[in-house]
Amino acid sequence: MTLKTALATAALLLACGPVLAQTATQQDATGAMTTQQVKTATVQFITLEPAAAVTSRILGTKVTNAQNESVGDIADLVIVDGKTVQAVILGVGGFLGIGERYVAVSPDSVTLVRDGDGWKASVNATKDDLNKAPAFDYKKKS
Template sequence: MKTLLAAAALSCFAAGSAFAADTTGGGMMMADHATATIRYVTVAPADIMSSKLVGQDVYNNQGDKIGNVADLVIDNGKTVTGVVLSVGGFLGMGEHYVLIDPASMVLSDKNGLHGVVDTNKDTLKNAPAFNYKKS
């Protein structure tokens, strides 16, 4: 049940429920000055804060640790459109980043919060690299 709640939370987060700042209800915007009236929101029980996701380990279905959550990509201040995984490294050496669709990862809180994806280390090693400098 907790795994289902965690997956629902990522789904809610991906739907943009955690961000609201403009007057149309569309999400955070890039600007030098705020023009929207401040509104307050509440956190639902199934919501997960990004600070709790970043840094969490990610495993495959076989229980092998394949990396960790390095970052989240938020489209237009509204929707999580990507999860940056740090993979392939050992003690910070040789790691690289891959960007996956949030729908391809579930969250589990069995033995502590972590991500689970249906892949293996070799597939991630050959995945297109995500480069922060180009983003």
């Protein structure tokens, strides 16, 4: 199973069902009553394959290249429209987290396979390729 397939499955979970709008009334900071739209979704339960990748288990996965060199780790995912995985953020460079920077790659660029109880990720890029890639700059929540 590729990372794209696993992530697409996870993304579909985020969009499983029509969104319904409801009106809720609440008090604002001044004490006045305000009305706002609250969105709720119809819950649909699904059965996943045992081999499905869940985000909590793939974040931090070491990434290797074709030469079996460690080139980084999976640091994050970028989800757009609340349902589509647009990019995999790789932490590259540095040593023990010092000097590490982030690059965004297409989910199609990452191969993710089961490795015993965990996962193994690989990309077809050298350390130099990843170090020269444009940086993905964001503030991660601690």
